[in-house]
Amino acid sequence: MKQWRWLYPLTVALSCLVLVIFFNAPSRGSGTLRVVTEPTFPPFEMQGEQGQLEGFDIDLMKALAEEAGLVAQFQSLPFDGIVTALQSQQADAAISGMTITAERAQTVSFSRPYFKSSLAIAVREGNDAITSFEDLEGKKIAVQIGTTGAKQAAKIPGAQVFSFDSISFALQELANGKVDAVVNDSPVTLYAMKRANLQGLKIAAELEAQEYYGIAFPLNSPNIELINQALETLIADGTYREIYQRWFAGEPPELPLVAPALSEAEAGEGSTFNIVKLIPSLLLGSIITLQITAVSVLLGMIGGVLIAIARTSRYKILRIFAKWYVDFFRGTPLLVQIFMIYFGLPALFQQIGFPFSFNRFVAAVLSLGMNAAAYLSEIIRGGLESVEPGQLEAAESLGMSPTKAMTYVVFPQAFRRMLPPLGNEFITLLKDTSLVAVIGFEELFRRGQLAVATSYRAFEIYAVVALMYLVLNLLSSRFFSFLERQMNPVARAKKAMAREQTT
Numbered sequence: 001m002k003q004w005r006w007l008y009p010l011t012v013a014l015s016c017l018v019l020v021i022f023f024n025a026p027s028r029g030s031g032t033l034r035v036v037t038e039p040t041f042p043p044f045e046m047q048g049e050q051g052q053l054e055g056f057d058i059d060l061m062k063a064l065a066e067e068a069g070l071v072a073q074f075q076s077l078p079f080d081g082i083v084t085a086l087q088s089q090q091a092d093a094a095i096s097g098m099t100i101t102a103e104r105a106q107t108v109s110f111s112r113p114y115f116k117s118s119l120a121i122a123v124r125e126g127n128d129a130i131t132s133f134e135d136l137e138g139k140k141i142a143v144q145i146g147t148t149g150a151k152q153a154a155k156i157p158g159a160q161v162f163s164f165d166s167i168s169f170a171l172q173e174l175a176n177g178k179v180d181a182v183v184n185d186s187p188v189t190l191y192a193m194k195r196a197n198l199q200g201l202k203i204a205a206e207l208e209a210q211e212y213y214g215i216a217f218p219l220n221s222p223n224i225e226l227i228n229q230a231l232e233t234l235i236a237d238g239t240y241r242e243i244y245q246r247w248f249a250g251e252p253p254e255l256p257l258v259a260p261a262l263s264e265a266e267a268g269e270g271s272t273f274n275i276v277k278l279i280p281s282l283l284l285g286s287i288i289t290l291q292i293t294a295v296s297v298l299l300g301m302i303g304g305v306l307i308a309i310a311r312t313s314r315y316k317i318l319r320i321f322a323k324w325y326v327d328f329f330r331g332t333p334l335l336v337q338i339f340m341i342y343f344g345l346p347a348l349f350q351q352i353g354f355p356f357s358f359n360r361f362v363a364a365v366l367s368l369g370m371n372a373a374a375y376l377s378e379i380i381r382g383g384l385e386s387v388e389p390g391q392l393e394a395a396e397s398l399g400m401s402p403t404k405a406m407t408y409v410v411f412p413q414a415f416r417r418m419l420p421p422l423g424n425e426f427i428t429l430l431k432d433t434s435l436v437a438v439i440g441f442e443e444l445f446r447r448g449q450l451a452v453a454t455s456y457r458a459f460e461i462y463a464v465v466a467l468m469y470l471v472l473n474l475l476s477s478r479f480f481s482f483l484e485r486q487m488n489p490v491a492r493a494k495k496a497m498a499r500e501q502t503t
């Protein structure tokens with residue numbers, strides 16, 4: 001009996017695993033429609049107080065699915081990943097305030113239009129210099145990545161465009177005073193200004209061109225017909241109007257059967273994707289990535305040395321602080337730290353009456369550097385502690401001052417031992433720089449993401465991006481091996497001997 005005891009925990013673990021898989025597996029049986037959405041776009045899609053999805057799109061999609069005899073199963077995705085998810089059949093449909101454009105229609109199929117919208121420029125109150133799109137020339141503009149707003153902004157001559165994963169970050173940037181304007185769908189900007197905790201913004205202008213939202217499907221999906229019919233029924237029987245009035249005031253506008261963008265398909269906007277044309281931009285991205293890495297490593301080294309010293313200090317308070325620092329920065333996700341520093345700190349200081357804001361580069365290297373310092377301090381401490389105390393004693397008994405003994409005897413030996421973990425840390429940091437893309441920093445990964453957002457060629461582009469990271473890391477690991485060889489007295493002596501023999 002006793003020898004079977006281990007079976008019990010094993011059974012429990014296996015059942016948990018089965019449960020997890022069961023609850024996560026998208027049930028693909030007939031009758032369910034896997035619908036993706038990017039739920040930070042109120043009032044179209046957002047997270048309710050209990051974490052449930054809600055909004056105009058969500059209500060409409062549920063009603064449409066029901067009418068078509070299907071069950072909508074929602075999943076969240078970043079907006080710039082939606083078209084590729086449909087393209088690769090990872091979802092059956094997408095409802096996400098997505099404008100029907102001729103460009104997108106080459107990769108996905110759209111339902112008939114279900115909402116009429118337009119783009120608007122938001123600025124801070126008191127900014128009267130911007131009253132039209134022409135006034136945005138040479139200005140700083142924040143947008144959501146992959147949206148029609150981003151595309152419009154990119155057309156403005158001399159404008160500096162910063163792209164964020166969610167429109168709420170872009171609006172926060174504007175409120176924080178870091179950009180001059182946000183270009184976004186006007187119902188969403190209006191809603192954010194009214195409901196969200198964003199004061200001091202106003203709409204400066206609206207673009208004349210109408211945009212129509214459609215539900216997107218994989219090309220030629222059989223569900224398009226079903227959903228189109230359902231939409232027709234809901235419009236006719238008043239359900240559409242009822243849902244519309246839950247979220248918007250007034251009567252719903254007339255909707256065309258085909259979005260004008262498709263019937264008058266902009267000629268010449270066809271896909272002329274060529275990965276070679278992207279290389280210069282990606283190379284520039286790698287240089288920026290290297291720059292952030294270098295500055296962060298430098299900051300991290302300085303911080304790491306200070307913390308390592310504090311950790312071995314005579315003063316208890318310093319030791320406690322250093323321990324706490326390491327625990328905090330190692331124990332919380334780097335992504336959370338980046339958000340806290342870049343979006344959190346300025347908002348906090350604004351509340352207590354000290355408005356200030358970070359430069360993007362400073363925020364990026366500060367968060368990466370502070371995080372790296374925690375890891376580096378442990379590497380440095382470990383290295384220093386690995387040198388036997390006898391070495392220091394021996395050096396001091398030869399008449400060296402403690403500082404001299406540290407510099408010439410202990411540190412060189414410790415440094416040699418620190419090199420392999422330092423190399424690891426460098427490579428980790430280089431890869432982690434991709435996380436600062438979330439604050440709109442255009443390093444290598446973000447540049448790739450931006451290219452995917454307009455061309456929908458996820459595989460090719462990310463493969464090139466990955467290759468570039470790989471090359472950077474192979475080069476840096478070569479450099480660290482070289483350093484290790486240089487620091488190894490035996491290898492160096494052998495080399496010197498070999499040189500002597502040849503001469």
Ligand code: ARG
Binds near residue numbers: 040096144
């Ligand atoms: N209508 C715009 C577009 O299609 C923005 C949509 C953004 N939607 C969202 N859920 N974030 O590009």
